[in-house]
Amino acid sequence: LPLPPPTSVPVRFPTHDFAGKVCRHWHHCLTFFLLLLVLSPRSFSAEPASDPALTALAQKAAGESSPAARAKARGEFISALRSPELSIDARLHHAWTAVLLAETDDERRAILKIAAAIPDARARMLVAAFRDYPYLRKDYASADKALAQLLAPGAATTDAKGKRIPPREIFGPNPFDTPALFDKWEHDGFSGRWADKDGLLAVEVVLYPQNNYKARVLRRGDTPLPLVGFAQPDGSLLLLGPGERISDGRNWIVSARLPADGRSAFSIQLNTYGTSLPLALDRAPLGKVFPEKRPADAVVLLDATTGLRHFRQANGSDARWLELPGGVIEIDPVAGSIFSRREFGDARIYLEFRHALNPGSLGARRGNSGVYVMNTYEVQLVDSFGEEPDEVSEGAVYHIAIPAAYAVGAPLEWQSMEIEFRAPRFDAAGNKTAGARMTVWQNGIKIHDDIEVPNPTAASAATGRKLKDKQPPQPLMLQNHGNRVQFRNIWVAPLPGS
Structure with a gap:
């Protein structure tokens, strides 16, 4: 945006x-x-x-x-x-x-x-x-x-x-x-990720309800340092944290100053072994998209020419989400989840998405959706910007696998999710002989590496373990969980070597 x-x-x-x-x-x-x-x-x-x-x-x-x-x-x-x-x-x-x-x-x-x-x-x-x-x-x-x-x-x-x-x-x-x-599609002016050009330090600012802010300072090799934000009468944002005692001075924040030249950046002062080192921080979004990755043999489910014709509601009727310019679709909170008309087994899946900025809600009430591969295995989509990964955060295989790396973009940033999926195997009698497997990249960062997904995902891990895997092929499902999330550029291609 x-x-x-x-x-x-x-x-x-x-x-x-x-x-x-x-x-x-x-x-x-x-x-x-x-x-x-x-x-x-x-x-x-x-x-x-x-x-x-x-x-x-x-x-x-x-x-x-x-x-x-x-x-x-x-x-x-x-x-x-x-x-x-x-x-x-x-x-x-x-x-x-x-x-x-x-x-x-x-x-x-x-x-x-x-x-x-x-x-x-x-x-x-x-x-x-x-x-x-x-x-x-x-x-x-x-x-x-x-x-x-x-x-x-x-x-x-x-x-x-x-x-x-x-x-x-x-x-x-x-x-x-x-x-x-x-859910709003307007920026608040503060939230997002800021970083120096050398990657030594980043600051992630998160909008909380009732015009509150929290932030964390990410320093290479160190644990995140929390800050609390206070909106000021002059329109600025003051971030305060408790500080820390140190032994060697490495990566120690001393102060930060905002230049008055109108740049969309602020500077921060580090102390490295007694030497003051000013760093300029600029907006550094983690959200990245790769439209050039679409192979010639891909089945295109959504682009600027398709509209919603390749998706349906659960009852088979035409998909009722909102269609926006540029091949973008948006969840209509009262319209239910949508399913691809085509069905897939082993596949390489790519999609782009973005969350609205919600100034009133939190947690699962913020940017919640999901990508259900074979309508069975959910890769979670939820606004988890500024949070440590867990089993229900963005990119998690819901209640089964925690993302191995933090790769979450801020609200309003277009992000990408790419999934290499191998369906479960069954013998002639219908008995499962091998579980599903996934490799997942979010924004170009590998967050799951050929992990086994032993059972379907569900609202809880215990419930999921009681469910039976489905035999392929099955549709791709985009979940409606009551938030406005947008999607674009969705395609499915054959899995290499499958």
Whole structure:
């Protein structure tokens, strides 16, 4: 998505005592503070309804050099969220900040209780942010139930026939139950990946709900360093992190400055064995596409000439997703998944896709879709930018194989997925003699290398193990999981040597 020309903003550095102390004694420990340029208008995101005193306390909790001081500030910040003087919008905004700052389960439990008392359907996404924490399952269930009673006291959850009533009909539009309503094709101006030209360092900035931001600094050979972002009144973004103690000074961030010349970049200062080394960081998207890879013998399922004629709905009727200019299709959240009319076994599969930017949702409610090879084995598509790979993140063979490398592009970037698939083998009696196998590249980076897929994928690993593999050929399925995801340039070719 082309970005409008960048707008220069004045450089301002924090004036808090803790930041000045760290800057004066940077050889002992450090505080990160980065200022990014506003790259485009944030037309879809209103300015946060923040409380200045709470914001200052949150910034202290994010950037104090002492762990004890950070913990004290976090406790004060979370306690202040209970103030009856806060508006609902302010409470939601700062509660999401607290989600990013929290380091202990006790802090998360406190945030859950606060979230469960916010009389606004947007709080359903806030509560759901904690549902995958192993030690908070009971707390999450309790908070979810309490919030449901607060929002819709006495509401029935099933109809007269005993059929479950969809939560969206009970609670109305909100980022958890109707995430597609919050999918946007506009850039927020900050999120994305920034890197220096030599690949020494990258910064990934992720938009969180209620105009909050998190980021991580990726330094070659080192563990990622987390940052929390604060939108500033002048339109800039301040990123703060706790810093670290070091032994040799290698890859140590000292400071970052934004040039005032209107470039869409910012600079960062490293300290390498006592020598200051400024680095300029520019946008460095990981998303890459390879239209030239399509072989002459490929079966083209989607390009600028095909429309949706090579796809169908589950019942065989014509595919009902949205057709856009340039051979792009977009999920219609109410239209169901679509299937290729042609069926395949062993195959080389290529597709391009991109996620919308969702400023209200999180996790599985953000950019969720999937590519089902032989309508059986899912390669997950979900906005996992800025997250470590796991068994349900983008590129995972769902609940079976974690991507071996991080290759995820940011929302709005066109990305590619290429799959070399070998179907399971069966004998004449229909007994499986060999499992399916896959090699997968995302954005040109190999994330799975000839892995076995022992069983179909499903909502859980245990459920998948109970399912039986299908005999080839079968259709390719593009999943509708309730988000707006776009696709283009889809083809299937014979697998070499098969």
